Amino acid sequence: MLRLDSRHPDFGQHFARLLAVKREVAEDVDETVRGIIRDVAARGDAALLDYTRRFDGLGPDASAAALRVSPEEIDAAVAASPPEPLAALALAKARIEAYHRAQVPADHRETDALGVTLGWRWTALESVGLYVPGGTASYPSSVLMNAVPAKVAGVPRIAMVAPAPNGVTNPLVLAAARLAGVDEVFRVGGAQAVAALAYGTATIAPVAKIVGPGNAYVAAAKRRVFGQVGIDMIAGPSEVLILADGSANPDWVAADLLAQAEHDTAAQAILITDSDALADAVAAAVEGQLALLPRAAIAAASWRDYGAIVRVERLADAVPLVDRLAPEHLEIEAAEAEALAARVRNAGAIFLGAHTPEAIGDYVGGPNHVLPTARSARFSSGLGVLDFMKRTSLLSCTPEALRALGPAAVALGRAEGLDGHARSVAIRLNL
Amino acid sequence: MLRLDSRHPDFGQHFARLLAVKREVAEDVDETVRGIIRDVAARGDAALLDYTRRFDGLGPDASAAALRVSPEEIDAAVAASPPEPLAALALAKARIEAYHRAQVPADHRETDALGVTLGWRWTALESVGLYVPGGTASYPSSVLMNAVPAKVAGVPRIAMVAPAPNGVTNPLVLAAARLAGVDEVFRVGGAQAVAALAYGTATIAPVAKIVGPGNAYVAAAKRRVFGQVGIDMIAGPSEVLILADGSANPDWVAADLLAQAEHDTAAQAILITDSDALADAVAAAVEGQLALLPRAAIAAASWRDYGAIVRVERLADAVPLVDRLAPEHLEIEAAEAEALAARVRNAGAIFLGAHTPEAIGDYVGGPNHVLPTARSARFSSGLGVLDFMKRTSLLSCTPEALRALGPAAVALGRAEGLDGHARSVAIRLNL
Known part of the structure; x- marks a missing residue:
């Protein structure tokens, strides 16, 4: 973990280095992905079945119809879901929906003094594909965060794809899809699923836009089909920046840093504070709490390689540093939290006050947890209703x-x- | 020019072929562009000077300071601009500004029944780079369409780059930059200009997002620097779809088709009508008017290779065809124009009625003329104020x-x- 002090003469250089750290190695899978896309575009379901047999252990006799997860299977998944997280998902869905309803944009039409009628009209996309990763990164909360805004926008058809290694899909993922109003679910994944959504097969009708996170193959496939369809941002490893003064509880701050670090060895957690005492206490608390985490190895690697504690003279001095880091998540635990937040230009989401851990926003706060990473909050926003609508301008003379x-x-x-x-x-x- | 009839048994196939036509050959310039970007990122101004000497004939003794177009040079350009288009630009600027002011989004904050305060805040991007092509595609109207929404959004710094082959910049382009409030102008172009805006040099500070049209090198460079900075859409050849009934004036329809076709041999102009008489009259009028155009060779090639006239039984039958084509520009010259427009989902801009030629929208209507091409109106919108702002979500418990x-x-x-x-x-x- 890096410790910096803004009062140090070399701080500028050190901070620039922190900004420039590359946390992701781009896997070169582009050629493989290009071949898969071409194959699915040409051979449709036959190619989709071949890849799903090879990568996900689909049986040799399974037909294309078997790629569709039936309503009965989703019923069974809901019934098999543990009740506590199921109820939590329902609460989350209601809150996400309420928050996003306020984002629905207004149409506009006026006639000016010359007699020109002009304005615009928003319409929902006709269809959206939602990619859901398999394995441990298969998060029911992300299904809600992607699908609910699309439904609020009025998208009539959401087709979800999720790889089912050896036929297994996380029941809570299917339950979340049901809750969110997803219209179709297919047990396919990887670049082949992205290709099917973009070009269509006999079983999967093409969509207008593809959203949702995925591994290097999925990301490369989304980049390749962009143009044929729309895509959302390509998300990088997650990150949090915590701005805290001496009044903050070091155990809480440490818990929040680790909640970020446990995502991925490439995740990044940074504390900026005006208090030496807090800096030291948080550093110690992180070490102490690490031992309690099932994902300690991941969190420890993230904290060691990309974690940082930055000491500033006054918290107000941190604002330009925040804007340069443009963090995905910004927590402010300080007396003057509101005033500091008002001065920040670049952040995906801001969590104000000691009782707003970022994990609340990940699940049940209401705002979207799909947020710009890798400093892209300088120029982009989190996922929202506008990502599932488009504006047509109108002019009449x-x-x-x-x-x-x-x-x-x-x-x-x-x-x-x-x-x-x-x-x-x-x-x-x-x- | 293709003529189709929806009553023909093979119409589905023919229309699908029309949809699938590729009008652009992707030039493979990616390796060259990669080298230029790497060089500018590493050597800054020195590299920028080298490329500008090589490609734009900059003198061997020119310093980096000479890359900046001074306020005095812009004054001189304004003074040298012909008064009629200069006044037209001022009118256009005022109308574009008024239209886009209505797009400024509202912040939102509420406290719910549980005591959770949540909402969002929009902030302007801290800086924007605007690419303006050189040569014949150097359009002052495009400077306004890109820069005015950015200024309405509140972007404090717009840096414009435009290649000046042998030192020459179109004076109206500089006048438009002045009118729009562009803050800095540099006589550089190509991939090297994009690289400078993305990574910064001693002379050109880096920006958060790059917008504006350009040739294959510029497009490839924008794709490459995406992530380091934001980019706008990559625009393809322009297109118009005219929906007209028997009441339309064939000479006016033909003029509008040719206004599109003259842009580029890869432009596309399509008429859909329920009237055989109009179809025939427009086909004849196009041939007649072609001879009158200075850009007849370009327009003729576009009309020959990509033009189409589609006959439908009733204009209402055209709506699903419009949605599949998802045209950049849709003109509706028909008795039931409003009702038809209301049923269209996918179009970048709609021009209603016989007295709204698309060219009005290109220049002085008020709406933006930067619009989604190549069927991307299925999932994206024209340029607007939101492209120069981003939303930060807020949560406080x-x-x-x-x-x-x-x-x-x-x-x-x-x-x-x-x-x-x-x-x-x-x-x-x-x-």
Whole structure:
């Protein structure tokens, strides 16, 4: 774990190095992925079955119809789900839905003084594909975070794909899909699932956009099919930045740092504080709490390789550092939390006060937990309703409005060497 | 030019072929671009100067400071601009600004029944780079369409780059930059300009996002630096779809088809109509008007290779075809224009009525002319204020709110195998 002090003369350099750390090694799977996509686009279900047999142990006699998870299987998964997390998912769904409903954008239409009617209209995407990873990264909470905003947007068809190694799907993932209103579920994964969603097969109809996290193959496949369909951001390893003053509880801060670190050895947890005492106490508490975690090995590696504690003279000095780090998650546990938050430009999500651990936001707070990583909060937002809608602009001129605006359009068309543009206006005005 | 009839038994196949037509050959410039980006990232201004000397004829003695277009040069360009298009640009700027002001999104904050305060906040990007092509595709109107929404969003710094072959920049482009409030202008272009904006040099500070059109090198460079910075969409050749009934004026329809076709040999102009008479009259009018256009060779090639006239039984039958084509521009010149428009899901922009040629929208209507091409209106929107802002979610729990929500978060953390998440909540509740 790195310790920095902004009062040190070399701080600028050290901080720049922290900013520049690459936490992800890009696996070069692009050629493999290109072949899989081409194959699925050409051979459809037959290719999808081949890859699913090879990678997920699907039986040799299974037909394409078997790739669809039936409503009865989902009923059974719901029945088999432990009641406590099932109830928690229902609470989470209700809160996520309420939060995202407020994001539904308004249409706009007005007629100006010249008689030009103009505005825009939002429409939902006609269909969305949701990728859900298999194995330990198969999170029911992520199903809700991706599917609920799409349904709030009004997307009529959500097709979910999730690999089922040896036929097994996490029942809570299926229960979350049911809760969120997912319309179709397929037990396929990897680049082949992305290709099927993008190009369609006899069993899986194509979608307009693909969202959801995945491994290097899935990420490479999403990049490749972009254009054919829309995609969401490509998420990197998760990260938290905690801004805390001397009043913060070091055990709580340490628990929050470790909650981030346990995600992935490439996750990053950083504390910035104006208190030496807190810095020391948190460092000690992290070591103490590590032993209690089932995922201690992962969390320890993340903390060792990418963790940092930065001492600043005053917390206000931290604001420019926060903006440069542009963290996915920013917790502020300090007396002046609101005032500090107001001055931050770049953060995916802000958690205010000592009683708002980031894990609340991961599950049941209401805001989306799909957030920009790797400093991309400088230019992008977390997932929301707008990601499942698009805006169409509207323009309508009366003959009088065209007469008023036309000459300027003709002048610009001619100035740009686009005489056909100018003509299309002039011909209506007998210019 | 293709003529199709929806009443023909093979129409489905023919239309599918029209949908699948590739109008762009992807030039393989990726390796060259990769080298240029690496070089600029490593050597900064020195590399930028080298490439600008080689590609744009910059003098051997020019220093990096000479890459900046001075305010005095912009003054001179404004003074040298012809008055009529200059006045038209001022009108366009005012209308674009008014339209986009209505897009500024609202922040949201509420406290729910449990005492959870939640919402979001929009902030402007800290800086934006605007690429403007050189040569004939150097359009002052595009400078306005990209820069005005950024300024409306509140972006404090817009850095524009435009190649100046042999030192020459279109004076109207500089005048548009001045009008739009662009903060810095540099006479650099190509992949080297994109690299400079993404990584920064001593002369050009890095930006958070790069927007604007460009050639294959610029497009490849934008794809490569994505992640380091944000980028806008990669625009393809432009396209128009006109929906018209027998009441439409064939000369006007033909002029609008040609206004699109003159952009590029890869542009696409399509007419869908329920009138054989209009179809024939438009086909004849296109041939007649072609001779009048300075860019006749380009427009003729586009119309020959990608133009189409589709006859449908009733215009209402066209709506599903429109949604599959998802055109960048949709003109509706028909009695029932509003009703048809209301049923369309996928279009970048809709122009209603006979007196709204698309060229009005290109210049002075108010809506943005940067719109999704190549069927991407299925999943994306035209450029707008939201492209220059990002949303930060906010969450704050009181101790009581955490007590109410905490157990559900703990249950989900444990169910997902993320005990550190569960612990970060439980430790605050003595669970």
